[in-house]
Amino acid sequence: MFLVDYFHISASRLIRIEAISATTPETFFPKSEISMIQITDSIYISENDLAFSFSRASGPGGQNVNKVSTKVAVLLDLDACRAFSEDDRRRIRERLPNRVSGEGVLRVESGRHRSQAANREAAVERLVELIRFALARKPRRKKTKLPYAVKERRLDTKKRRSETKSARRRVSY
Numbered sequence: 764m765f766l767v768d769y770f771h772i773s774a775s776r777l778i779r780i781e782a783i784s785a786t787t788p789e790t791f792f793p794k795s796e797i798s799m800i801q802i803t804d805s806i807y808i809s810e811n812d813l814a815f816s817f818s819r820a821s822g823p824g825g826q827n828v829n830k831v832s833t834k835v836a837v838l839l840d841l842d843a844c845r846a847f848s849e850d851d852r853r854r855i856r857e858r859l860p861n862r863v864s865g866e867g868v869l870r871v872e873s874g875r876h877r878s879q880a881a882n883r884e885a886a887v888e889r890l891v892e893l894i895r896f897a898l899a900r901k902p903r904r905k906k907t908k909l910p911y912a913v914k915e916r917r918l919d920t921k922k923r924r925s926e927t928k929s930a931r932r933r934v935s936y
Contacts, residue, residue, distance in 0.1 A: 800887065802894050808846045813890075814838040815883060820874030834874035835882040837890050842867045851898055858897040869893075 798810040820834030841852050841863065856863050863869050871893065873886035 800891060802846070802891055803898060806846050806851075806898075808839070808844055812839060812844045812846070813887070814840075815886075817879060820882070831879070833877065833879045833882055834872065835879060835886045836870060836872045837883075837886040839869040839890065840867060841869055855894065855897040859893060862893065 799807045800810060800813075801807050814837070816836045816838065817832040818834045818836070819829070819832050841847060841855060847855070852867075855869065856867070859869065862871065869890070871886050871890045873882040873889060875885060876882045
């Protein structure tokens with residue numbers, strides 16, 4: 764039997780710690796540590812689902828730019844990630860078509876910062892923002908009825924305009 768606890772690291776990250784439930788004190792040490800990323804209240808993705816690739820970035824860093832691979836690309840395979848339902852996957856593909864490849868891999872890059880760690884964190888945060896945007900449901904529009912006075916005003920304006928234009932026509936004798 765396992766005891767599972769979640770600890771908050773930052774705004775959207777959790778670490779899941781599993782420990783064997785027993786009476787001996789040594790069992791309170793974590794058995795395994797899995798970093799979880801919170802997307803919504805009910806959706807968490809494991810950091811194991813993310814793939815990171817690094818390359819040299821342009822921008823701030825001086826001579827460091829030419830030597831160190833600080834640009835980070837985060838890849839999330841939507842089909843392999845079990846956190847999303849089919850409806851969620853479809854919505855992500857529809858709302859982020861330029862970021863999802865033909866194979867269903869969502870790609871987010873960051874090269875703003877001088878360090879690889881900061882770019883990695885920025886890319887993951889951007890990934891979370893994009894997925895939240897894609898999964899957000901638009902509220903349904905409430906149908907409203909046009910007030911009677913508004914209809915009357917519109918028709919009255921049309922009638923006056925029609926009379927003005929008809930007065931400009933040539934008069935036939």
